[in-house]
Amino acid sequence: MTPTVAEFLARWEAAGGVGWYVGPDERLGDRLAEAWQRWVPSDEDAVAALWLPEELDRPERLLPWIAAVRAVRWEPGQDPTAYRQAAAAAAMGVTGALAAVAETGSVLLALGPTTPLLPSLLPPIHVAVIPTDRVVATLSEAFHRLYRAAAAAGWPPVAKFVTGPSMTADIEGQLVVGVHGPRVAVAIVCEEPLA
Amino acid sequence: MTGTLPQDPRPWPTRREAALKNATMRRTVGEVTRRLAEGRRRALADYPEGQVKLQRAQVAKRQAVARWQTLWSELQAAVTAHGGTPHFAATAAEAVALVRQIARQYAVRRVIKSKSMVTEELELTQALAQDGIVVLETDLGEYIIQLAGEKPSHILGPAIHRNRAQIAELFREDAAQHGLLPPSSDAYEALTEYARRRLREEFLAADMGITGGNFLVAETGTLVLITNEGNADMTTTLPRVLVSVVGLEKLVATWDDLLDIVQQPALSGVGRRLSTYTTLVHGPRGPGVAEGPEAWHLILLDNGRSALHGTPYEEVLTCLRCAACLNVCPVFRQVGGHAYGSVYSGPIGIVETPLLTDFRILPELPSALCTVCHACAEACPMAIDLPAHIIRLRQEKVRRKLVPTAHRWSIRQWAAQWRTPAGYRRTIRWARLAQRWYRRGDRLEGAPGMAAGWFQSRSMPPVASPTFREWWAARPESAGRALR
Ligand code: SF4
Numbered sequence: 001m002t003p004t005v006a007e008f009l010a011r012w013e014a015a016g017g018v019g020w021y022v023g024p025d026e027r028l029g030d031r032l033a034e035a036w037q038r039w040v041p042s043d044e045d046a047v048a049a050l051w052l053p054e055e056l057d058r059p060e061r062l063l064p065w066i067a068a069v070r071a072v073r074w075e076p077g078q079d080p081t082a083y084r085q086a087a088a089a090a091a092m093g094v095t096g097a098l099a100a101v102a103e104t105g106s107v108l109l110a111l112g113p114t115t116p117l118l119p120s121l122l123p124p125i126h127v128a129v130i131p132t133d134r135v136v137a138t139l140s141e142a143f144h145r146l147y148r149a150a151a152a153a154g155w156p157p158v159a160k161f162v163t164g165p166s167m168t169a170d171i172e173g174q175l176v177v178g179v180h181g182p183r184v185a186v187a188i189v190c191e192e193p194l195a
Numbered sequence: 196m197t198g199t200l201p202q203d204p205r206p207w208p209t210r211r212e213a214a215l216k217n218a219t220m221r222r223t224v225g226e227v228t229r230r231l232a233e234g235r236r237r238a239l240a241d242y243p244e245g246q247v248k249l250q251r252a253q254v255a256k257r258q259a260v261a262r263w264q265t266l267w268s269e270l271q272a273a274v275t276a277h278g279g280t281p282h283f284a285a286t287a288a289e290a291v292a293l294v295r296q297i298a299r300q301y302a303v304r305r306v307i308k309s310k311s312m313v314t315e316e317l318e319l320t321q322a323l324a325q326d327g328i329v330v331l332e333t334d335l336g337e338y339i340i341q342l343a344g345e346k347p348s349h350i351l352g353p354a355i356h357r358n359r360a361q362i363a364e365l366f367r368e369d370a371a372q373h374g375l376l377p378p379s380s381d382a383y384e385a386l387t388e389y390a391r392r393r394l395r396e397e398f399l400a401a402d403m404g405i406t407g408g409n410f411l412v413a414e415t416g417t418l419v420l421i422t423n424e425g426n427a428d429m430t431t432t433l434p435r436v437l438v439s440v441v442g443l444e445k446l447v448a449t450w451d452d453l454l455d456i457v458q459q460p461a462l463s464g465v466g467r468r469l470s471t472y473t474t475l476v477h478g479p480r481g482p483g484v485a486e487g488p489e490a491w492h493l494i495l496l497d498n499g500r501s502a503l504h505g506t507p508y509e510e511v512l513t514c515l516r517c518a519a520c521l522n523v524c525p526v527f528r529q530v531g532g533h534a535y536g537s538v539y540s541g542p543i544g545i546v547e548t549p550l551l552t553d554f555r556i557l558p559e560l561p562s563a564l565c566t567v568c569h570a571c572a573e574a575c576p577m578a579i580d581l582p583a584h585i586i587r588l589r590q591e592k593v594r595r596k597l598v599p600t601a602h603r604w605s606i607r608q609w610a611a612q613w614r615t616p617a618g619y620r621r622t623i624r625w626a627r628l629a630q631r632w633y634r635r636g637d638r639l640e641g642a643p644g645m646a647a648g649w650f651q652s653r654s655m656p657p658v659a660s661p662t663f664r665e666w667w668a669a670r671p672e673s674a675g676r677a678l679r
Binding site: 011015074076077078080083084085088103104105106111112113116117118121139140143147150154155156157158159160161162164165166167168169170171172173174176178179180182 | 223227230277334335339354358359362383384387390391394395398416417423424426428429431432454458468469470471473475476478480481482483484485486488
């Protein structure tokens with residue numbers, strides 16, 4: 001694990017999130033299964049709202065988890081209202097990310113036709129999966145990445161830096177996690193398999 | 196043009212007494228402000244990069260405020276290019292009319308709002324309610340005070356004046372009214388869970404979302420929203436229409452400027468390097484996208500702001516609404532936000548309320564709610580010289596005769612007497628004559644007229660006989676020469 005990845009995971013946890021690292025000889029699907037088992041109540045209908053970058057979205061990387069859940073995916077052309085309801089009913093949302101920032105412990109997400117934000121917002125648990133090469137040291141680098149992506153493909157209607165789980169201190173100043181957004185925010189930094 | 200702000204109709208002494216008697220509010224405000232101030236101190240100490248960025252941000256923000264008109268033209272072009280619709284509102288009334296018109300145009304029935312000080316300024320919720328539109332605040336604190344029919348008492352924690360039991364009571368009534376399961380207990384988590392459950396349905400049912408904004412980037416047409424709960428993300432992605440009302444002072448020129456300034460509200464406000472959600476809105480959704488509004492209307496609001504352009508007060512517009520000045524202010528810690536009677540409280544509220552409204556409301560603020568201790572000036576990330584502005588506003592009040600006549604006359608008499616040593620000695624002799632009516636034992640416990648107020652919570656030693664000066668002059672060595 002590089003120092004940048006380590007710093008990102010430490011800062012993400014300091015912000016109240018859960019940070020995991022999946023090495024080259026490990027399987028992402030095992031960690032997703034672990035998250036599922038830990039935080040999804042067992043009586044829950046097994047629905048996950050899901051999208052991942054192409055290189056990670058393969059059965060051999062997502063097993064055994066992917067076999068045990070029903071995954072709701074957004075396909076352009078689908079009815080947005082139905083998708084929204086499905087995402088709101090999901091027990092867990094799994095997404096990729098444009099970047100992760102070590103300096104602040106943040107994950108950058110950008111809305112696009114294949115990258116909806118709702119899975120990161122509506123379910124009570126959000127798991128962001130970040131390939132190692134997308135972890136950058138500073139906020140500036142992530143900003144510049146977004147700027148370059150926008151110069152090439154136009155600005156996303158909405159983009160956001162997420163730093164930990166949704167939280168509030170509005171009642172007597174006491175910190176409570178999980179107001180409108182997810183209560184559990186997991187970031188998994190995922191090494192590319194060597195082969 | 197002069198702006199308008201809503202105001203608490205109660206006079207200052209009533210507001211002050213109400214605040215001082217509210218023990219819950221005073222305890223919570225005291226604790227929360229201290230914790231936030233401490234968080235800020237720690238976050239800044241271990242993040243030197245933040246300081247470097249901040250220095251650049253101060254310069255960039257001052258330049259942006261000075262040339263807001265040019266930046267607004269640029270922003271309009273960028274927002275239009277992304278498919279959004281920019282509008283300009285010179286007054287609060289114009290902004291309200293615009294929002295109502297947009298709501299009519301899209302046949303809106305249900306509105307969700309994320310927290311915004313500007314919409315408090317406009318009293319937008321009340322205006323939309325007149326058109327039969329249901330408006331719900333979605334920030335937990337704002338939702339609580341909406342149920343209670345109150346105004347925010349702190350920029351970041353609008354409901355910190357209410358305790359848990361009072362909030363549970365509000366939620367139970369709300370649940371009964373809407374046929375929902377009430378919160379399972381008075382625990383913080385149970386109350387928060389109720390708000391999540393209650394507002395989740397509203398998020399999914401709303402046709403229009405209303406937000407404010409922390410920054411507007413002219414170069415890229417970006418609206419930046421900084422929140423912790425996730426409600427702004429719901430507001431910007433779920434309803435089919437999005438309206439953002441933003442003060443013109445929120446403009447920054449470039450993406451690089453944004454980079455320097457975007458962390459500052461979190462660093463100075465809550466002591467984090469970034470808040471949970473930093474949301475960047477660029478426009479309505481494109482084809483094939485699952486979420487995001489179909490239409491985005493951006494309203495830039497003046498409401499008295501541009502009148503500060505070119506005055507010594509211009510830098511006041513660089514305020515980030517981080518609340519650092521509130522959190523360190525000894526007066527705010529005692530009386531909380533409601534005592535100010537304005538949407539904007541604390542040191543920045545003292546300065547902005549009379550400035551935006553040209554002293555039409557709450558002219559007592561600069562005089563009554565500041566001890567000129569300078570804690571706010573040290574805390575302000577934008578280096579706004581708040582105490583200097585407060586003193587300047589006091590002087591302005593005297594020039595404009597906004598100070599009671601008896602008050603002005605007394606101070607003028609006092610100044611006239613003390614202009615010469617003889618005058619000074621004369622007043623001391625008068626005081627010695629008069630003090631026998633106010634002497635209790637060896638302390639002076641009162642005074643006539645305006646000076647009586649000083650003794651409400653204090654006493655002082657009486658004027659001595661002889662005074663030091665008299666004793667000095669009477670010594671043989673002095674040969675009758677008085678002290679000058
Ligand atoms: S005046 Fe300064 S300290 Fe006060 S809210 Fe504004 S930026 Fe923060």
